[in-house]
Structures are given as C-alpha cells and as structure tokens.
C-alpha cells in the first residue's frame with residue numbers, strides 16, 4: 265500500500281521531467297527558426313538590392329543594345345563608348361600597378377618588417393587617408409597636379425589621385441592577410457634556415473594571397489566606380505587614351521552615366537544606360553578573374569581540401 | 573691567372589653555397605655543450621645555470637613538468653629564440669665545439685645543421701614534393717634536376733613513399749596527422765642535418781603513427797644526433813639513450829636513461845619519474 269504513493273510520485277516526477285524537456289525542445293526549435301529567419305532576411309537584404317540594380321541596369325542597357333558602342337568613340341552626346349571603355353581599362357590597370365605595388369609593399373612592411381608596436385606612423389597615415397572624402401582628394405589633386413605642376417587634365421594626375429584613394433585598403437587587407445598566416449609556417453621555414461625574405465616569398469605569402477587579391481579587387485572596383493576625383497583630374501575626352509601621361513584628358517565610363525543622364529537627348533540617355541551595363545560587366549569579369557587567381561594559389565593550402 | 577681562377581671558383585661556390593657539410597667531425601666530443609646556461613624572458617629566468625653535455629650520435633630525451641622550460645631550452649639549440657621579444661641567454665652553448673652565441677655563427681647555417689620538428693605537424697602550403705625539397709631549394713643544396721630524386725629518397729627513408737608516390741603534386745593536408753609529421757621529418761632530413769630537435773613530436777598522433785615516428789628516430793642514430801622533448805616517460809624509456817630531467821628552473825639530473833629511471837639520485841627525479849607530471 266505504501267508503495268503506491270511513492271510509485272505515483274515517481275510517475276508524476278517523470279511526467280514533469282518529460283513535459284519540461286518537451287517545452288525546452290519546443291523553445292529550442294523556436295529559437296532555431298527565428299535565428300535562421302534572421303539569417304535569411306539578412307541574405308535577402310543583400311541579394312534583393314543587387315538583383316534590383318542588376319535588373320535595372322541590364323534591362324535598360326540590353327534593350328536596344330548596339331555592338332557599335334564598343335567600336336566607336338563618343339561624339340558629343342552620341343556615338344559609342346569605345347573611348348570610355350579603353351580609358352577605364354587604362355585607368356584601372358594603372359591604378360592597380362601604382363596602388364598595388366605601394367599598398368602591398370606597405371602591408372608587408374607593417375606585418376613582417378617593422379618590429380611589433382612600430383609602424384604606427386604609416387598605419388595612422390593610411391587610416392587618415394582612407395577617411396578623406398574622394399572629392400577632397402580630387403580637388404587637392406586638381407590644385408597640386410593639374411594646376412600647380414601644370415600637368416593639365418591628364419592620365420597621370422588621375423592615376424595618382426585614385427591610387428592615393430585606394431592604397432589604404434590594399435595596405436590594410438595585405439597586413440591583415442599576412443597576420444592571419446599560421447605561425448606554424450613561419451616556425452617551419454625559420455627552422456629550416458630559410459632567410460626571412462625567401463620564406464616570405466615561398467611559404468608565408470601564398471596563404472595570404474586570397475586576402476591580398478580581395479584587397480586589390482576592392483581597390484579596382486573603387487577605381488572603376490569613382491567619378492568625382494576623375495572629373496577634377498582626367499576630365500573627359502571624346503578621343504581614345506594616348507601614350508601621353510600629361511596634358512591629355514581621358515575618357516572613362518562613369519562620366520557618361522552621370523553627365524549624359526542629365527541631358528535631354530535620347531541618344532545621351534541610351535549611352536548612359538549602356539555605360540552602366542558595361543561598368544557592371546567589367547566588375548563581374550574582374551571578380552571572375554580574381555576567383556581564378558585565388559583558386560590557383562590555394563590548391564595546396566589547409567582550407568582547400570579537394571573539391572570546393 | 574691562377575689567382576683569377578681561384579677567385580672565380582670562390583664566386584661559383586658562393587652562388588651555390590654550403591655543399592652539404594661533411595659529416596660532423598666524429599670527434600669524441602658532445603653535440604651540444606651548455607655551460608652555466610641561463611635562459612630568460614623579460615628578465616625572468618626560465619632555466620638557470622644549466623651544465624649539460626648532449627652526447628653526439630645518440631637519442632637524448634628532455635623531460636620535466638609542463639612549463640619548466642623544455643621548449644625554451646630546445647629552441648635555444650638552433651637559435652630559434654633569437655627573434656623572440658625579451659629573450660635573453662647567458663653562459664655558453666657550443667655545437668660540436670663551436671660557440672653558438674658568441675656572434676660568429678650564422679643562424680641560418682646553424683638551422684641547416686640542426687633541424688627541428690614541432691608538436692603539431694606543419695607542412696607548408698605547397699605540394700608534397702615541394703615540401704620535401706623546400707629546404708634543399710632554400711639552401712641551394714642540389715640542382716633542379718636532382719630534386720625529384722631527393723624527394724623520393726627522403727620519402728622512402730621515412731616510409732612514406734608507398735603512400736604518396738602517386739600524389740606528389742597534391743596537397744599535404746589530405747594526409748593523416750602521422751603522415752604529415754613523417755613528411756615534416758622528410759623535409760628536415762632532406763637538408764642533411766647533423767642534429768634533429770623534436771618538441772613533443774608525437775603528442776598529437778595516434779599510437780600507430782607514434783610507433784612509426786619512434787622507429788624512424790631510432791634508425792637515425794648514430795648518423796644524426798637526436799634531442800627529443802617528451803612528456804611521455806614511456807616514450808623516453810623506449811627510445812632515449814640519455815635523459816635530462818628539468819625541474820623548477822634547474823637541470824635536476826641527467827644520465828643514461830636506464831640509470832635515471834631505475835636509480836635516480838635526486839629526490840625530485842625519483843618523485844616525478846615514478847609518478848606522472850602535468
């Protein structure tokens with residue numbers, strides 16, 4: 265008789281335990297679902313604007329697309345965009361060379377060469393430079409290079425201003441990428457008696473390449489998309505870029521997008537839409553190329569195990 | 573004319589230097605001789621007043637509680653502490669009779685003669701073949717055409733050839749931990765070192781891989797002097813000819829492994845070697 269209440273108590277305790285466990289499970293599922301919904305919302309927050317922009321740009325550009333845009337130069341507010349495509353490619357390539365070498369060298373210096381705690385001046389200067397609005401840089405470039413040095417509107421002044429603008433990003437991404445390389449690689453190469461610069465080139469730099477390339481793409485994308493500093497330094501030209509670094513204005517794709525859009529002629533609007541399409545296509549190609557570079561250098565790294 | 577020719581050959585030797593040093597002098601002396609050696613970080617001594625001869629051509633184990641300075645001592649033997657901020661060394665440390673810290677030795681040359689293996693296998697982000705010959709290329713010890721043969725020979729020596737011969741061009745990170753450690757061993761052996769330093773090389777490996785690495789190590793002596801840090805006393809007993817026991821910032825005791833384990837003269841040694849430490 266005495267066992268019954270005990271038995272009953274046990275049962276009810278067990279039932280209680282099961283019930284609270286079930287409640288916990290329900291709550292966990294709920295938290296899980298809320299969490300995933302937030303992630304999905306964030307993803308949508310990125311994908312929707314991108315899709316919207318792409319649809320708008322591609323839709324406007326593709327309807328009535330003329331291949332002659334790629335072969336003829338601009339005439340007034342009509343003609344094609346071949347001069348602007350060529351100009352943008354030259355400007356991006358030039359910026360990549362100047363800002364790329366200065367920025368990667370600066371990043372390597374900060375991460376590898378200067379002793380711990382030093383390099384504050386370079387790092388600080390770089391951060392200040394990153395904070396200067398592009399239009400201010402453009403104006404300073406105009407006063408100093410175009411006017412004071414008598415370079416006129418020119419490729420070189422455009423390259424220097426754009427390079428000054430994107431160098432901080434390259435310095436930062438290079439430094440961070442190198443600092444993230446596992447110390448085990450450095451220890452291993454040091455223990456083999458490799459000179460430091462040799463180890464850097466052959467062992468340590470390789471895993472940092474994706475980070476460095478990402479910085480370079482970012483820099484190129486910024487250089488492609490800038491308008492303000494180019495208005496001050498490259499101005500605009502109906503002609504193709506020449507071999508003259510000075511005293512020759514240069515065409516570029518962001519100019520017609522903005523300027524022609526505000527013109528009354530239909531031909532100007534057409535060019536504006538086509539320039540936007542070409543700009544987006546250029547960026548997509550650049551990103552594709554950089555993916556290839558990254559994949560090639562990462563064949564043997566730890567993160568890359570077989571198919572990816 | 574003769575003078576000129578002489579100069580010329582020197583120039584060539586400079587371009588392809590360090591012909592693998594002839595096997596270390598087989599003089600009876602020790603591989604390492606530490607005298608009054610004190611190692612410190614930021615003014616705090618980790619190990620003080622160490623007098624120790626590490627016999628050449630034998631396996632020497634360094635044992636002691638965690639944090640007693642085994643790694644610090646080991647890394648001083650190939651000057652890996654040189655660039656560690658705050659590190660200071662006093663006393664003297666000789667490698668085959670040459671002072672390592674009197675300013676006359678080149679750390680890069682020292683590290684070619686004194687190889688090192690780490691606790692966690694650390695293959696480079698290069699192909700398996702390039703991993704083996706990385707040091708050979710850095711020191712220009714061989715011609716390009718010889719590299720493949722060197723890679724094969726070293727992989728065979730460590731017993732890895734069968735497993736990797738069909739994927740020399742692929743990533744080392746798909747190998748097992750034990751295989752990666754053997755690959756690092758092949759990489760270290762490829763530059764023909766006189767001494768090999770190992771810092772708990774099997775602590776992240778399974779028993780089968782551990783046995784493979786241990787077998788490799790004992791096969792290296794007497795051509796190569798082996799110094800191994802281990803917290804596994806059974807391992808020290810299995811493979812070490814000599815054992816040095818560090819305790820509380822001192823070298824408590826050292827000698828032939830069997831004597832140290834069976835008949836320790838110090839109380840601290842007796843206490844620690846009979847039980848376990850950290």
Ligand SMILES: Nc1ncnc2c1ncn2[C@@H]1O[C@H](COP(=O)(O)OP(=O)(O)O)[C@@H](O)[C@H]1O
Nearest residue numbers: 613618637638639640641642643644645656658
């Ligand atoms: N780079 C360093 N800077 C300062 N102290 C260090 C450094 N490396 C090790 N130490 C200290 O030196 C002591 C010995 O460390 P270590 O040689 O790694 O011991 P073990 O290998 O025997 O476990 C420890 O107290 C550790 O905290």
Ligand SMILES: [Mg+2]
Nearest residue numbers: 642643644771
């Ligand atoms: Mg240690």
